Amino acid sequence: MTRPPSSTVRRSWRVGAGRAARCSAGRITALLAGAKMREAGQLFPDLTAREAEVLDLVARGYDNRRIARELVVAEKTVRNHVTHIFEKLHVATRAEAVARARDMGLGEG
Structure with a gap:
């Protein structure tokens, strides 16, 4: 006779399932963002x-620090991008x- 999984195992399954859902949502968001960036x-x-991508985030009102966190780059990299923009x-x-950017439809949503 098999024993039911322990509560620790059940919690691990729930955490794993949640991570998979977030990963799928992240992929969908990335695909939509990719279409926006092509535009x-x-x-x-x-x-x-x-x-x-940086311009879109600037148009959304993000500061350089938040953009750096969002894109997982150094704040100095964001400053360089902003200068080039x-x-x-x-x-x-x-x-x-x-x-x-807003005149062209960026920074929305």
């Missing part, structure tokens, strides 16, 4: 895919970059 690349062809969009301020 951003078409709207701003001078920007790299990563710069378009400003140069390529011919803007001098973050507010101008946000206005340009």
